[in-house]
Amino acid sequence: MIAKTSQGSRAETIKQRLKPKWLRLRSLLMGRGMRSGLVARMIVMILLIDVALIYVYPILYMLSTMMMSTLDLVDPTIRWIPTELYWDNLAKAFEGLKYWHGLGQTVFIALIATAAQTLSCAVAGYGFARYKFPGKNLLFMLVFLTFIVPPQTIVIPLYLLYRNFGWLNTYYPLIVPEMLGLGLKGSLFIIIYRQFFLGQPQSLEEAARLDGANSLTIFARIMLPLAKPAVLVVSLFSFVWHWNDYYLPSMFISNQDMWSLVRRLQGLQQTLDEIYDVNPYGLSTMTEPVRMAGAFLVIVPILVLYFIAQRWFTESIERTGLVE
Amino acid sequence: MKLKLSLAARRSLEGFLFITPWLVGFCVFMAYPLAFSLYMSFTEVQVTATAINFTHVGWANYVHAFLGDNVFPVQLANFVKESLISVPIIVIFSLLVGLLINEDVWGRGVFRAIFFLPVIFSTSQVITTLFDLGAGGGSFIQRFNVFNILISALPPSLNEPVSAVLSRFTLVLWSSGVQILLILAALKTIGSTVYEAAAIDGAGRWESFWKITLPALRPFIVLTTVYTIVELSVSPFNQMLGLINSHMFSVRTGMGYAAALGWIYFALILVALVLIYTVGMRKVHRY
Numbered sequence: 001m002i003a004k005t006s007q008g009s010r011a012e013t014i015k016q017r018l019k020p021k022w023l024r025l026r027s028l029l030m031g032r033g034m035r036s037g038l039v040a041r042m043i044v045m046i047l048l049i050d051v052a053l054i055y056v057y058p059i060l061y062m063l064s065t066m067m068m069s070t071l072d073l074v075d076p077t078i079r080w081i082p083t084e085l086y087w088d089n090l091a092k093a094f095e096g097l098k099y100w101h102g103l104g105q106t107v108f109i110a111l112i113a114t115a116a117q118t119l120s121c122a123v124a125g126y127g128f129a130r131y132k133f134p135g136k137n138l139l140f141m142l143v144f145l146t147f148i149v150p151p152q153t154i155v156i157p158l159y160l161l162y163r164n165f166g167w168l169n170t171y172y173p174l175i176v177p178e179m180l181g182l183g184l185k186g187s188l189f190i191i192i193y194r195q196f197f198l199g200q201p202q203s204l205e206e207a208a209r210l211d212g213a214n215s216l217t218i219f220a221r222i223m224l225p226l227a228k229p230a231v232l233v234v235s236l237f238s239f240v241w242h243w244n245d246y247y248l249p250s251m252f253i254s255n256q257d258m259w260s261l262v263r264r265l266q267g268l269q270q271t272l273d274e275i276y277d278v279n280p281y282g283l284s285t286m287t288e289p290v291r292m293a294g295a296f297l298v299i300v301p302i303l304v305l306y307f308i309a310q311r312w313f314t315e316s317i318e319r320t321g322l323v324e
Numbered sequence: 325m326k327l328k329l330s331l332a333a334r335r336s337l338e339g340f341l342f343i344t345p346w347l348v349g350f351c352v353f354m355a356y357p358l359a360f361s362l363y364m365s366f367t368e369v370q371v372t373a374t375a376i377n378f379t380h381v382g383w384a385n386y387v388h389a390f391l392g393d394n395v396f397p398v399q400l401a402n403f404v405k406e407s408l409i410s411v412p413i414i415v416i417f418s419l420l421v422g423l424l425i426n427e428d429v430w431g432r433g434v435f436r437a438i439f440f441l442p443v444i445f446s447t448s449q450v451i452t453t454l455f456d457l458g459a460g461g462g463s464f465i466q467r468f469n470v471f472n473i474l475i476s477a478l479p480p481s482l483n484e485p486v487s488a489v490l491s492r493f494t495l496v497l498w499s500s501g502v503q504i505l506l507i508l509a510a511l512k513t514i515g516s517t518v519y520e521a522a523a524i525d526g527a528g529r530w531e532s533f534w535k536i537t538l539p540a541l542r543p544f545i546v547l548t549t550v551y552t553i554v555e556l557s558v559s560p561f562n563q564m565l566g567l568i569n570s571h572m573f574s575v576r577t578g579m580g581y582a583a584a585l586g587w588i589y590f591a592l593i594l595v596a597l598v599l600i601y602t603v604g605m606r607k608v609h610r611y
Binding site for chain 2: 041045047048051054056058062120123127128130131132136147148149151154155156158177180190219240247265295298299302303
């Protein structure tokens with residue numbers, strides 16, 4: 001088989017050599033068959049760079065603005081590069097966010113919620129993928145339904161429910177639903193797991209059963225370890241989304257000490273006004289770099305995590321059969 | 325006495341046990357709130373210091389939403405128009421980016437890393453803050469006069485949503501992170517052998533895109549569209565959600581009315597999704 005292809009490609013090169021020069025140039029530039037030529041590659045490259053700029057622009061803007069002093073900011077000749085690196089903004093944002101405290105809260109909640117969701121959704125996804133029982137399809141429709149219900153539709157009853165439970169101003173509303181496979185995009189994760197488990201061979205379980213393993217052992221010892229790519233994808237998504245989660249926590253937790261970083265960022269302007277008692281003139285110019293610095297501080301841990309995990313992440317997505 | 329079940333019955337019971345935690349959660353945190361908010365939408369809710377009173381008002385909230393309220397119908401129409409513009413933009417954009425990154429270009433890893441940035445940012449308040457402070461570069465669209473001419477040529481009913489989408493154009497593109505992932509993963513499912521076979525039969529890249537890639541991607545494009553609509557309908561930039569929220573704690577209208585608006589909004593999205601799904605998937609089954 002290998003010999004055949006190499007023979008074929010040798011024939012190809014011989015043919016190429018016999019061709020007139022301009023034709024060879026043309027095939028280099030425009031490509032032949034499935035191979036793209038230089039021109040096509042250049043166009044793809046330019047398009048990619050263009051689009052990448054759209055994505056990078058706000059981040060560059062953030063980085064540049066947060067390093068500017070007020071003088072640089074009002075100077076019309078300075079657009080991108082500040083005259084000197086001005087660290088004061090970061091320091092103010094650090095203080096205004098009560099950064100270490102907020103970071104601790106955010107990491108704590110995001111980790112627990114992610115662990116809960118990664119496990120509970122795997123259990124549900126496994127049940128949906130590998131068993132037959134009456135009403136299964138109907139129940140799976142309900143999983144889809146859960147995915148598309150806007151949180152605003154159910155937030156009031158949830159609020160009343162949590163008040164009855166005595167869960168307001170606690171972390172329970174952010175953790176208990178996650179433990180049961182609901183919560184932030186839980187249905188999406190169930191669907192991802194189900195897709196993954198559907199793709200595994202049936203013989204695995206049959207062999208284990210013959211060896212006397214029960215269903216729980218099979219799930220915990222064989223299927224879950226197999227599902228590593230899916231676990232990775234789900235836990236990363238879950239962590240990032242919990243990190244950024246804003247709406248529901250803002251409804252159920254009013255105690256500022258318990259706020260996550262994202263919510264502290266939202267309240268940063270007010271906090272800054274309280275701390276520094278800025279004069280009313282040009283207030284937004286004054287605090288813009290500080291809020292930029294705040295945004296940077298909130299997103300930077302997750303950005304670091306992303307750049308570390310990015311490679312496994314994209315590979316795992318390809319291997320989960322997410323879309324089959 | 326030990327209960328004896330047939331093997332099949334035992335298996336289905338076990339399967340049912342696996343999804344029981346989810347089912348419990350669904351009943352408590354989804355089904356009950358949904359039913360309760362449906363009930364609330366037919367009542368007027370009065371919150372007093374000691375209790376919450378529900379007065380049954382029939383369809384009054386729904387009638388008021390369309391006939392009495394002069395903000396909601398306008399906002400809803402704007403939301404529909406904006407979605408009609410931004411959903412295709414996002415889907416086509418993710419398709420293009422997915423196809424481009426799938427190409428074998430230099431620095432592909434870097435581009436991938438950049439294009440998945442929205443996955444991190446898009447749900448976040450951080451990006452809202454950035455755009456509030458003018459980091460969106462929205463003005464770069466307005467710098468092109470073409471767009472202004474284009475906008476002024478449109479009928480007034482379309483004028484507003486189109487310029488709204490354009491002014492947030494970068495923002496619209498920022499909501500396509502997961503969609504790009506979906507398309508990319510879908511492209512991986514098409515084996516290279518199909519393209520090789522087509523090339524042997526003399527098909528160029530152009531033909532094989534229209535005859536192989538696009539048909540194979542169709543179900544995933546439908547999926548992407550569905551996902552995009554769901555994302556947009558719960559995104560923090562969505563004005564509808566802000567409107568519903570503001571009614572929730574308004575003294576004049578209250579929670580009952582907010583629940584009714586929530587249900588109208590949900591019903592609209594549900595109908596749109598079912599429509600797209602059935603139409604999009606039906607065509608696929610002809611193969």
